Amino acid sequence: MVQFGNQQYLWALCVLVPLTVAYIAAIRHKRHTRKMLGNAALVQQLTNNYIPKRYGLKIMLLFITITCLVLAWANLRKSQNxxxxxxxxxxxxxxxxxxxxxxxxxxxxxxxxxAKTFLNQLTPEIEHNRIGLVVYAGEAYLQMPLTPDAVATNLFIDNASPDLAPVQGTNIGAALRLADGSLDDKEKKYKAIVLVTDGEDLDAGAKSAAESLAENGTILYTVGVGTEGGAPIMENSAYKKDANGKTVISKLDAPLLQELAGITGGKYYFLDNSSHVVNDIATQLNNMQTKPLNNNGGYMQYALYYPIFLSIAVVLLLLEIFIAEKKRNKVVMNPKKQQKPTKKANQLANA
Structure with missing residues (x-):
């Protein structure tokens, strides 16, 4: 299947819109100037060495070059195997x-x-499984469906930030429901969720979501990051304050995370020693009952097309540079009427 590796860069094609408007405006200006400068036959004679079609050709080549560069930037590719x-x-x-x-x-x-460092360490230890990623704050978002592509998993983890969640807050229940809905619901086994959070929950649906996981046969492992003493929340380069002007302190809610994991038969981990937690969770997941998976534990090969687009862009750019808008030979006028070019003639030539 053909797809873009960096689809977000396609917005750069929007630059063609103002360039098209500018080109149309330039053409109209040239036509207006020709009409304003006098007799049509004289204008044609004085601008006989100018080829308008070449100007349009140069602009078209420039537009195609920009398009090819953007497609190369967006990394058009085709999955092979x-x-x-x-x-x-x-x-x-x-x-x-x-x-x-x-x-x-x-x-x-x-x-x-x-938390991201922990997940990047965990992924290679469980790469023979299918892995997906959900991020959440006030709402939950599926960042990556289940895939055997461990490299892609790490890329999505590295890009995770509060910017991915337009609605702020903390809604663990919504995240667990979305994650469970993204798993295979045909059988009540062969599936698990690893939740990494500070445990603060501003919604009351976390426990009911955990109960739904248990009913669907999904095991939940919770990983708490933070401290019981807590710390201020950084927001816009300053500490967040409440309605009374007091600094808000965010604390790890370990009891909630322990309860959620216990409901599903999972386990809670405090993220102090990352290597120890990684090894323990990987052991738990790798000892679960398994099912046949296609191409599990591997990686995806792609046919990359960006070199083709870059080559086309370079060739077209060179062509655009060497295409002249004027003829090389000078205009030969009637010897009896030959005269020096006037300022008006120069304006016509440039038009």
Whole structure:
């Protein structure tokens, strides 16, 4: 399937709109100037060495060049085949809290970066399974459906930030429901969720969501990041304050995370020693009952088309440079009427 690796860069094609408007305006200006300068036969004679079609050709080549550069930037590619051993595994949804409370610095450099480092360490240990990613704050968002592409998982994890969640807040229940809905619902086994958060929940639906996970056979492992003492929340380069002007302190809610994991038969982990937590969770997931998976634990191969677009852009740019709008030979006028070019003639030539 043909797709763009960096689809967000396609917005750059919008630059063609103002360029088209400018080109149309330039053409109209040239026509207006020709009409204003006098007799049509004289204008034609004085501008006989100018080729208007070449000007249009140069602009068209420039537009195609810009289009090719943007397509190369967006990385048009076609999936070919997945590499890796076929075998058994489970479906694992990673759920990452990206609310602004995760920017608290009670763990260095902050909670979110520590959580992302943990997930990047966990992914290689469970790459023979299918992995997906959900991020959440006030609402939950599916960032990556289940895939055997471990490299893609790490890319999405690295890009996770509060900017991905336009609605701020903390809604663990919505995140768990979305993650469970993104898993295979045909059988009540072979699936797990790893939730990484500071545990602060501003919605009352987390426990009911965990009960739904248990009914669907989904095991929940919760990972708490932060400290019980808490830390201020950084917002717009300043600490967040409440309605009374007091600094808001965000604290790790370990009891809630323990309860949620216990409802599904999972386990709670405090993220202090990342390596220890990674090894323990990976062992738990790898010891679960498995099902046959296609191309699990591998990676996707792509046919990349950006070199083609770059080559076309370079060739067209060179053509545009060497195409002249005027003829090389000078206009030969009647010897009896030959005269020096006037200022008016120069204006006509440039028009």
């Amino acid at each position: 997945e590499k890796g051993s076929k075998g058994n595994g489970i479906d694992v949804m990673l759920v990452l809290d990206v609310s602004k409370s995760m920017l608290s610095q009670d763990v260095p450099p902050n909670r979110l970066e520590k």
